[in-house]
Amino acid sequence: MSARTVVNLRPQDVPIRTPDLSNLDFSNCPVRDLISQIGGKWSTLLLEALAQQPYRFGELRRLVPDISQRMLTQTLRDLQRDGYIAREVFPTKPPSVEYRMTDLGRSLYGPLAQLLNWAEDNHEAVRAARARFDQSLG
């Protein structure tokens, strides 16, 4: 089975989530709590890079040229805090720091990659929908 086939689920295969919307505790909503972090501007890009292999700070910076130093540091720290990636310092001179995915991160990357694949596959459809919508407003 190719995991990719999941993208083409028939409707009856789509998992039905029936959370009790009327009783949601919004201060502790798991979905929002995790998704809001994943949805950050640089999170998925860094998770994609580190899903392929470990990288050092400077390597990541070169891989993603338009990320600022500040956001690279901050996003990596947030991903580490959530347990998706691990940070290892090698006491060389000058010091080098390597980031790698954890088991939890790889576990997340399964369903996340499905969604990213969907986004690539359907980007044109969404862009077309946006164009129609904007057009209909004159």
Added chain:
Amino acid sequence: MSARTVVNLRPQDVPIRTPDLSNLDFSNCPVRDLISQIGGKWSTLLLEALAQQPYRFGELRRLVPDISQRMLTQTLRDLQRDGYIAREVFPTKPPSVEYRMTDLGRSLYGPLAQLLNWAEDNHEAVRAARARFDQSLG
């Protein structure tokens, strides 16, 4: 096959995404373009509700009590613009407006629900990781 089993992929089943990170056009990055919308504060919640059945504006508002009127309107319009949901006005007095998922929206909801399931299943693990991280800082 249960779509849910995808969440428990073995490593060799995880789809390998190898985007050319060195050549990414960031002004037109499909992943960020779509994910940033999905990652909004209320998008997934409304997609979950409408994945189950169509709802009217006021019904959605009661389902998600702490969303402001402004954000409900805006999020629904953004989801409609991207083609995930459709808006139908019934010219009653006073008017009623119904929102329902489109085929594109249901197609998105397949992989999205996988991710939401992961978030629920692993929320405790992430919270524990955060606690360890914060603890390690004193």
Added chain:
DNA sequence: CGGGATCCATTCCGATACTG
């Protein structure tokens, strides 16, 4: 009923300069 318009606080994020 289903919004639109406005104002305001908070958060996000980039640019720049500095450091062990």
Added chain:
DNA sequence: CAGTATCGGAATGGATCCCG
């Protein structure tokens, strides 16, 4: 090399009032 510190603009989101 791998960060930290500070500043300021942009975007996000809530509260309130108004409207057909």
